[in-house]
Amino acid sequence: MEFSPEELESEIHRHAPLHAVMRFGKEPGDRLVPVKLVAQLTEVGTLEIWCESKVSEHRWRLQFELRKASEEARPARAPSTVVSEAALEAAVELLRSSFDPRREPPLAPEELPSRLEQLMALGRPSWPLEAIRRLADVMLETAEGRKRNAAWEARWLSLCGFCLRPGFGHPADEWRLEQSRRIWAAGLQFPGRIQNEIEWWIFWGRLAGGLNRNQQIDLYQRVSAFLLPRGKPPRLNPSLLREMWRAAASLELLPVQIKVSLGETLLERLKAGAYTESELWCLARLGARELFYGPANQVLPASTVSGWVRRLLPVPRAGEALALIARQTGDASRDLPGAVLAQVRRRLEQEREARHLLPIFEGEQAPDARSLSRIFGEELPSGLVIGSAR
Structure with missing residues (x-):
């Protein structure tokens, strides 16, 4: 399409410069690559822009959301790399050939992640x-392929959950979560395998942020007998129990009383000395003053969490959990009493990482990619919008 000078002046809006990092070849260093742009408006309301190299066969896709923005300022976006379209298409084809039940997989399931990294010339994070x-x-489209055997199901859960984390942040994620719920309804295909059970709960913990309240309650009810047993607790593989706890702690939309009960149980384990860093992470996630994705009315009462803090103060290695649970927000309904905050401050000042923990506790450190990744429990996707993405 061509425009006359008059049309350019009256019809075309000059946008601020847009910057992106794109991979071109395998040699290190920056290169100037001439490109032409091809644009298309997609069905989900995004402007799909392709940069096509004029000197090679490379193509890169840039995407911008055109749906109505909220009145609040948009949160910052983490820096993102861009994978060439050719590399991404090769990765897509590898996944399709691996999980399509009508085709013979081209490699063993344990080889798939490293092969994808090679094709996209990027490590998974x-x-x-x-x-x-x-x-x-592609994996949702070929989900039947997980029925091939236990190893392929475990690999499907691991890779698909990784690619869907944290369950929101992309225009079509609501649709993807609807497709994922079919996996929940079908259940594990190889439920007797411990690794598959572990991957199942990692999968749903990763997607928890995209589930609504009823779906989160449904998920919790599947693990409640193991986390809050009535009577003698059932014997369970420790790694499986850990992932059940982490999945449950990620359910920020659960009724407050359930989250309180989970926290009280964790505190009893801490008191008995039977805890790891994972229990501290779960407690911090449950009692946080600022949730990862949930609304403010899902934050536990300050009176309840003040009691948690007093019991947590003497616990070794609890500095980061204390900083998150007692973080000051400026909201009187969420912030803990001054006397409790003073106790936490004194404790954090004695920590080796005091310079890092005190700004978190005092609310001075705005959430960034690194801090949100710690709250989430693993590194978040490159390019995910930072802040309240729901």
């Missing part, structure tokens, strides 16, 4: 949001 959602779409 650096895979950008747009790329992993494309991969997730």
Whole structure:
């Protein structure tokens, strides 16, 4: 399409410069690559823009959300890498050939992650949001392939959950979560395998932020007998129990009383000395003053959490949990009493990482990619919008 000078002046809006990092070839260093742009408006309300290299066969896709923005300022976006379209298509085809039940997989399930990293020339933590959602779409499309055997089901759960984490942040994620609920309804295909059970709960813990309140309650009810047993607790593999706890702690929309009961149980384990860093993470997630994705009315009462803090003060290695649970927000309904905050401050000042923990506790450190990844429990996708993404 061509425009006359008059049309350019009256019809075309000059946008602020847009910057992105794109991978071109395998040699290190920056290169200037001439490109032409191809644009298309997608069905989900995004402007799909392709950068096509004029000197090679490379293509890169940039995506911008055009749906109505909220009145509040948009949160910052984490820096993102961009995978070439050719590399992404190769990764998509590898996944399709691996999980399509009508085809013979080209490699063993344990080889799949490293092969995908080779194709996209990026380690998994650096895979950008747009790329992993494309991969997730293929895995949801070929979910029947997980029925091939236990190893393939475990690999499907691990990779698909990784590519869908944290359950929100992309325009089509609501649809993807609807497709994922079919997996929940079907259940594990190899329920007798411990690794598959573990991957199942990691999968749902990763997607928890995209589930509504009723779905989160449904998920919790599946693990409640193991986490809050009535009578003698059932014997369970420790790694499986850990992932059940982490999944439950990620359910920020659960009724407050359930979250209080979970926290009280964790505190009893801490008191008995039977705890790891994972229990501290779960307690911090349950009692946090600022939730990862849930609304403010899901924050536990300050009176309840004040009691948790007093019991947590003498616990070794609890500095970060204390900083998150007692974090000052400026909201009187969420902030803990001054006397409790003073106790926490004195404790944090004695920590080796005091310079890092005190700004978190005092509310001075705004959430960034690194701090949100700690709250989430693993590194968040490259390019995910930072802040309240729901």
